Every structure is written in structure tokens, then in C-alpha cells.
Amino acid sequence: xxxxxxxxxxxxxxxxxxxxxxxxxxxxxxxxxxxxxxxxxxxxxxxxxxxxxxxxxxxxxxxxxxxxxxxxxxxxxxxxxxxxxxxxxxxxxxxxxxxxxxxxxxxxxxxxxxxxxxxxxxxxxxxxxxxxxxxxxxxxxxxxxxxxxxxxxxxxxxxxxxxxxxxxxxxxxxxxxxxxxxxxxxxxxxxxxxxxxxxxxxxxxxxxxxxxxxxxxxxxxxxxxxxxxxxxxxxxxxxxxxxxxxxxxxxxxxxxxxxxxxxxxxxxxxxxxxxxxxxxxxxxxxxxxxxxxxxxxxxxxxxxxxxxxxxxxxxxxxxxxxxxxxxxxx
Amino acid sequence: xxxxxxxxxxxxxxxxxxxxxxxxxxxxxxxxxxxxxxxxxxxxxxxxxxxxxxxxxxxxxxxxxxxxxxxxxxxxxxxxxxxxxxxxxxxxxxxxxxxxxxxxxxxxxxxxxxxxxxxxxxxxxxxxxxxxxxxxxxxxxxxxxxxxxxxxxxxxxxxxxxxxxxxxxxxxxxxxxxxxxxxxxxxxxxxxxxxxxxxxxxxxxxxxxxxxxxxxxxxxxxxxxxxxxxxxxxxxxxxxxxxxxxxxxxxxxxxxxxxxxxxxxxxxxxxxxxxxxxxxxxxxxxxxxxxxxxxxxxxxxx
Numbered sequence: 061x062x063x064x065x066x067x068x069x070x071x072x073x074x075x076x077x078x079x080x081x082x083x084x085x086x087x088x089x090x091x092x093x094x095x096x097x098x099x100x101x102x103x104x105x106x107x108x109x110x111x112x113x114x115x116x117x118x119x120x121x122x123x124x125x126x127x128x129x130x131x132x133x134x135x136x137x138x139x140x141x142x143x144x145x146x147x148x149x150x151x152x153x154x155x156x157x158x159x160x161x162x163x164x165x166x167x168x169x170x171x172x173x174x175x176x177x178x179x180x181x182x183x184x185x186x187x188x189x190x191x192x193x194x195x196x197x198x199x200x201x202x203x204x205x206x207x208x209x210x211x212x213x214x215x216x217x218x219x220x221x222x223x224x225x226x227x228x229x230x231x232x233x234x235x236x237x238x239x240x241x242x243x244x245x246x247x248x249x250x251x252x253x254x255x256x257x258x259x260x261x262x263x264x265x266x267x268x269x270x271x272x273x274x275x276x277x278x279x280x281x282x283x284x285x286x287x288x289x290x291x292x293x294x295x296x297x298x299x300x301x302x303x304x305x306x307x308x309x310x311x312x313x314x315x316x317x318x319x320x321x322x323x324x325x326x327x328x329x330x331x332x333x334x335x336x337x338x339x340x341x342x343x344x345x346x347x348x349x350x351x352x353x354x355x356x357x358x359x360x361x362x363x364x365x366x367x368x369x370x371x372x373x374x375x376x377x378x379x380x381x382x383x384x385x386x387x388x389x390x
Numbered sequence: 391x392x393x394x395x396x397x398x399x400x401x402x403x404x405x406x407x408x409x410x411x412x413x414x415x416x417x418x419x420x421x422x423x424x425x426x427x428x429x430x431x432x433x434x435x436x437x438x439x440x441x442x443x444x445x446x447x448x449x450x451x452x453x454x455x456x457x458x459x460x461x462x463x464x465x466x467x468x469x470x471x472x473x474x475x476x477x478x479x480x481x482x483x484x485x486x487x488x489x490x491x492x493x494x495x496x497x498x499x500x501x502x503x504x505x506x507x508x509x510x511x512x513x514x515x516x517x518x519x520x521x522x523x524x525x526x527x528x529x530x531x532x533x534x535x536x537x538x539x540x541x542x543x544x545x546x547x548x549x550x551x552x553x554x555x556x557x558x559x560x561x562x563x564x565x566x567x568x569x570x571x572x573x574x575x576x577x578x579x580x581x582x583x584x585x586x587x588x589x590x591x592x593x594x595x596x597x598x599x600x601x602x603x604x605x606x607x608x609x610x611x612x613x614x615x616x617x618x619x620x621x622x623x624x625x626x627x628x629x630x631x632x633x634x635x636x637x638x639x640x641x642x643x644x645x646x647x648x649x650x651x652x653x654x655x656x657x658x659x660x661x662x663x664x665x666x667x668x669x670x671x672x673x674x675x676x677x678x679x680x681x682x683x684x685x686x687x688x689x690x691x692x
Binding site: 075078082193198200201203208209330334337348353361363371 | 651673
């Protein structure tokens with residue numbers, strides 16, 4: 061346990077070190093970025109000292125860690141607001157999208173994987189294989205564009221880019237920042253319906269990519285269980301195939317599955333970067349890329365640190381879960 | 391008749407020399423691989439891609455950079471432009487053909503950098519052991535735990551947009567799995583008898599690593615590289631799409647999608663065609679990788 065906490069700390073320090081180095085490598089002068097090019101030398105020097113740039117690198121790194129621990133990522137150069145405030149504002153949008161995405165991925169992916177393993181070689185197994193292969197090979201942003209073209213442009217089944225239609229912007233008070241939840245809390249079902257029609261396409265897209273991974277992993281875990289001797293025993297006892305699969309085999313892969321789901325949730329948070337851009341989704345991915353294109357380094361690194369920390373935590377959480385619940389891993 | 395004997399010579403159970411054994415193993419691997427239709431399709435697609443890239447000036451019907459504003463956004467099947475033209479009137483087919491060069495260039499560079507870095511780190515870590523192993527594996531774990539795309543974004547932001555920097559950024563995030571594999575292989579090889587025998591003959595650490603450990607790590611690395619290629623192509627296309635990879639007017643496929651995105655609802659083919667190209671190539675790498683894995687590393691298959 062102590063080792064795990066130690067390794068979390070070391071991994072996070074590593075992440076901060078990398079972002080710190082990236083911040084230093086950046087050819088943009090951080091002082092100039094704040095004071096502007098026409099500032100006098102004395103203003104420049106004052107800000108130079110204020111930022112601690114005269115101190116040794118190690119000390120600067122210490123300051124940087126201190127700031128991050130206090131959730132202080134500096135101020136955005138674009139709108140002069142603290143980066144942490146901006147991230148807190150955009151993060152719920154990403155969370156909502158990724159959560160609905162992983163939900164779709166689980167609800168379809170797990171049963172698909174189980175059936176593919178139980179009926180190995182059947183058309184369902186083949187379908188699962190092709191779905192996964194295509195999922196691994198498809199550029200997510202392109203599939204998103206094609207989805208927009210077909211379901212929004214041609215068929216008109218779903219809402220277009222953005223979280224809600226223009227008439228519904230800021231209609232419901234923001235409580236959780238999750239627009240579906242906010243609309244439901246407010247009892248405003250028109251907004252809920254509109255928001256749902258906007259989120260369903262990008263969420264399905266992310267769901268598809270997690271489904272590709274989840275169904276493959278479910279299948280191979282199940283195959284491993286189904287070839288075990290206790291399954292043969294259960295069958296010989298005359299247990300129905302349904303019970304063999306769900307009560308015996310599936311029960312034994314639950315822990316492995318949860319670790320896989322935690323991992324693909326982490327990947328979804330990351331995968332949402334490109335998806336958000338296609339769907340003009342105002343989440344952390346859009347935030348990072350917008351900041352990138354305007355060389356707003358504080359915002360880029362702040363966003364990277366937040367996504368990185370969540371990613372690391374989910375990774376370690378899945379590792380830990382495995383160790384705690386699966387006695388064989390000890 | 392000569393073929394028959396060559397075949398028999400290749401398939402023999404009793405090779406007469408080291409080279410004979412090697413060739414024989416290679417041939418039997420090829421036979422197993424050839425039986426895998428999907429993998430052969432993948433190989434075929436990739437070989438054609440290489441040919442297309444090599445013969446781009448001969449194959450492309452137009453200059454990929456020449457604009458013709460009078461004929462912009464021409465639809466599929468237009469006169470002289472089978473795949474239509476983009477917003478500046480450039481022939482999409484020609485741009486796709488030239489874009490194959492960029493894709494191959496990126497893939498080749500990453501495939502040279504990331505596995506070699508991983509191989510170095512992994513074998514040194516596994517062979518030397520002790521605190522070197524602990525430190526190197528800690529660093530590997532840290533990089534493994536990072537979100538790859540976001541980190542690549544941050545790297546490119548720091549280094550500046552461009553193909554070479556995109557390659558560096560992708561390689562920086564792609565090497566850790568190779569280090570893990572190489573280390574695991576090294577650990578098993580290190581304790582085998584023949585390594586002790588060479589040590590007794592007086593071979594130094596450098597010789598053991600380069601001459602006896604590396605060759606044995608290569609096959610599992612090749613499988614992993616091939617399977618990773620799809621991800622690398624997608625990452626490179628993603629960076630291009632974000633405007634952080636190849637810069638205009640370069641016909642990089644991701645950048646072409648990004649450009650076509652503005653007209654997606656009215657002129658869908660501009661963004662669709664490069665996407666299909668990316669999909670085809672990364673699918674081919676996945677098929678090839680699966681086939682290679684079955685031949686070279688049967689344990690890892692299902």
C-alpha cells in the first residue's frame with residue numbers, strides 16, 4: 061500500500077517535471093508574454109523577479125509543484141482569468157461526454173464480448189471482431205465528421221455541433237455543469253431533449269471506440285474462464301449454459317473487467333480531445349487545443365496536467381482494484 | 391525440378407548449417423503467414439502504398455500543389471478529377487498520392503526511433519539490473535502512465551508545429567512499451583545457459599547485449615511495431631488535423647481532412663477521401679500485425 065502511494069507520487073512528480081520542462085523549452089519568453097513588447101526594462105525586470113525566473117531551476121520546479129498543489133496554473137494569456145477557473149468551467153462538459161460514452165461502451169461491449177466468447181466462431185463473434193478491427197483503424201475525428209454528415213446533415217436525426225441549440229443556451233441554471241443533469245433538475249425537458257440530441261452522436265462515437273476495446277478484452281477473459289475445469293464440472297452437473305456463462309464464468313471476470321473499463325475511461329477522456337473539436341464541444345479538449353493555437357502556454361500545461369493526473373489516477377485505481385480484489389495477483 | 395529440391399532443402403528437418411536453419415525457419419514462417427488471407431491483404435495494401443509513394447510523380451494526374459480557382463470543389467468523377475478537387479481547385483487524387491509519401495515518412499521515422507530507444511532502455515535495464523533497472527523502469531512507468539495524445543500535443547506546442555516535431559513528439563510517447571518488452575525478454579535470456587557459456591569465453595556485457603540479446607528481442611519488437619503503426623498513423627493524422635503536424639500546402643492526409651471539414655455538409659468528398667486513405671492504411675497495418683504475431687509470437691495470440 062505504501063509502495064502504491066509512493067509510486068503515485070513519483071508518477072505525478074514525473075508528469076509535473078515533464079510539463080515543467082515543456083514550459084521551459086517553449087521558445088516564448090514568459091515575461092514578454094505578460095508585459096507585452098513595449099514594456100520598459102524596469103517593468104520587465106520586476107515581472108522577471110515576480111515569476112521567480114532568477115532562481116535556480118530546482119527552486120523554480122519546487123515553486124511550480126507548490127502552485128499545482130494549490131491548483132494554481134497561472135493566468136490564461138487569452139482572457140487573463142486563472143487557468144484553474146477556466147478548467148473547472150469546461151471540465152464538466154468533457155466529463156458528461158466521456159461518461160455517457162463509456163456507458164454506451166459497457167452496455168454494448170460487455171454483452172457482445174460475452175456472446176462472442178460463448179459462441180466462438182459464430183457470426184456474432186465475427187461481427188465483434190470486425191467492429192473492433194475497424195475501431196482500432198479508424199481516425200476518430202474522421203468518423204465524427206462522417207457521423208455529422210450523415211446523421212445531422214443528411215438525415216437530420218440529431219442536433220449539430222455544440223452542447224445545446226442556440227435557443228436553449230443558458231436557459232437552465234448551471235448547478236452541476238452537466239447539462240443533462242441540470243435540465244432534469246430544473247424540470248426543463250425541452251432543454252433536456254435538445255441537449256440529448258446534441259450529445260448522443262459524439263457520445264456514441266466515443267462509446268464505439270471503448271466498445272472495440274471492451275468487447276475484445278471481455279471475449280478473451282471469458283474464453284480463458286470457459287476453458288477452465290470448473291466450467292466443465294458445472295456443465296457435467298447439468299447446469300444450464302446460461303447459468304454456466306453468467307453465474308460462473310462472468311462472475312470471475314468482473315474484477316478484470318472493471319480494470320479494463322477504468323483504463324478505457326481514461327482513454328476516453330483523452331480521446332475526447334479530437335471528438336470535442338469536431339463537435340465544437342466546449343470541454344477540456346477544445347480548451348487545450350484553442351490555447352495551443354494561440355500559444356497560451358499556461359492554459360495548455362494546466363489542461364495537460366489535469367488530464368494527466370486524472371489519467372494516472374484511473375490507471376493506478378485499476379491496478380489497485382485488481383490487486384485488492386483478485387487474490388491471485390498478490 | 392530445381393524448385394522441388396529448393397523447397398525440400400528449405401523444409402528439411404536436418405539443417406546442415408546455421409544459414410540453412412535460418413532460411414528454413416524463415417521459409418516456414420512465410421508459409422504460415424501466407425496461409426493467413428487477411429494478413430496477406432494487409433501486406434498487399436502496404437506494398438502498393440510503398441509503390442504508389444515511390445511512383446507518385448508518374449501516377450498523379452496533376453501537380454498536387456497547383457491551384458485552379460476556376461475549378462474549385464469539383465465533385466467526384468469530374469472531368470480529369472476522379473476524386474474531385476478541394477477548395478483551392480487542387481486535384482484530390484494527386485494530393486492523396488503524394489500524401490502517401492508523408493505518411494510513410496512519418497511511419498518510418500517513428501518506427502526507427504521509438505523501438506530503438508525502447509530496446510536500448512529495456513536491454514540495459516534488464517541486463518545490468520539493480521538501481522539502474524529500478525530508475526529506468528520507473529521512468530518507463532511514468533511515461534506509460536501519461537496520456538499519449540495530450541502529451542504529444544504539449545510537446546508539439548513547445549517545439550513548434552511541423553512533421554519532424556510531430557515525429558519526435560509521437561516517438562517520445564511511444565517508446566515505453568518497447569522498453570517493457572525488451573526488458574522482459576532480456577530477463578529470460580540473461581539467465582540462460584548459453585549466455586553463461588559466452589561469459590566464460592570472455593564476452594563482455596556490450597558484446598552479449600548487442601550480439602546475443604538484441605537479435606532475440608527483435609521478433610517480438612517487430613510484431614509490436616507493426617501493431618503500433620496503426621496507432622502512430624492515427625496520432626500523426628490527429629496532429630495534422632489539429633494543424634500541429636505537416637503545414638499547408640503539404641498534402642498530409644490529416645491536414646486535408648481538417649481543410650475539408652469546413653465544407654463537410656455541402657462538399658463531403660473533400661474530407662471523406664483522405665479519411666478513407668488513413669483508414670485503409672491503418673487497417674492494413676493492423677491486419678499485417680495480427681498475422682505477424684501469429685507467426686512470430688504464437689504465445690501472444692488468443
